[in-house]
């Protein structure tokens with residue numbers, strides 16, 4: 080079981096909050112892998128309120144005790160490296176300039192942008208990055224990876240999923256470039272591979288994983304016709320770099336946080352087969368689905384997000400077949416350092432006899 084990367088919008092500006100020490104420690108199991116919330120590689124990488132970074136002294140100083148808390152509890156902790164690209168707004172950008180992307184194409188208005196006061200607005204048209212800027216961002220990924228290791232993290236995960244900058248380069252609908260970063264499959268994969276190479280060169284392949292969402296439509300305008308072919312090319316090229324793991328998002332989770340029944344031809348199996356190393360999958364897993372995926376050899380490790388967020392002792396509950404706390408969406412991204420963050424009860428804090436309801440998977444949930 081792996082703890083999923085989960086943005087919680089609790090940072091103090093761009094500096095991780097102190098309560099994160101408790102939050103991550105509560106979810107640590109001995110020898111278990113935890114991924115941080117997506118963490119920005121430079122000031123331009125932000126697109127949500129109160130998300131942390133890995134590019135200033137103050138951020139590194141705040142991460143160190145969080146990493147120590149996880150290590151003390153016996154956990155393995157990787158930082159997820161993030162640049163949102165066009166999924167931002169001038170309010171989050173240095174000097175209030177427009178956000179950047181592979182091309183000057185906005186995210187469809189049907190998918191709104193959250194402002195710092197949590198009101199919603201349309202995403203603006205981004206400014207197209209120059210080739211020199213792209214090289215600068217590749218370097219920023221490598222520097223952030225270096226900083227992560229400096230702060231004590233055991234490794235990094237490159238966030239190349241969910242419609243953010245790297246995926247914006249991969250997709251035809253968001254990348255209309257006519258230079259070597261756009262057009263053909265190898266060209267659209269170039270930025271991702273350059274980031275993976277630079278990060279690997281900086282901290283070593285044994286400390287690097289990558290997250291891909293082959294069927295993602297979140298912050299995107301549908302799927303590309305050559306999407307599976309592109310992902311297959313990308314996975315094979317990434318395999319040459321001997322990264323520690325590949326982490327894919329299940330098609331049932333393709334629209335973000337909602338589980339939908341995927342078309343039968345959408346499956347992660349081809350990527351699992353093409354990947355020689357450890358294969359992680361996330362998205363809509365319950366205990367029975369996770370057990371099945373492990374038994375079938377469909378995955379090596381199952382990544383849990385929402386259930387683990389709401390159940391700090393999720394592994395223990397699975398072992399005991401115990402009921403689960405319900406997750407509260409209202410506090411996913413609220414700034415409160417306690418409510419919905421560190422106050423989900425452990426099993427021994429729940430009064431016996433509390434009524435439960437049953438999830439479709441058969442899991443009992445505290446109502």
Ligand SMILES: Cc1cc2nc3c(=O)[nH]c(=O)nc-3n(C[C@H](O)[C@H](O)[C@H](O)COP(=O)(O)O)c2cc1C
Nearest residue numbers: 083084085086116117361362363364383384385411
């Ligand atoms: C509150 C919340 C925040 C999330 N933040 C991130 C993130 O920072 N990085 C990322 O790659 N995915 C993020 N995701 C997606 C999760 O990592 C995961 O893929 C998704 O929740 C599906 O898994 P689950 O069904 O076990 O929750 C987020 C999801 C939720 C619910």
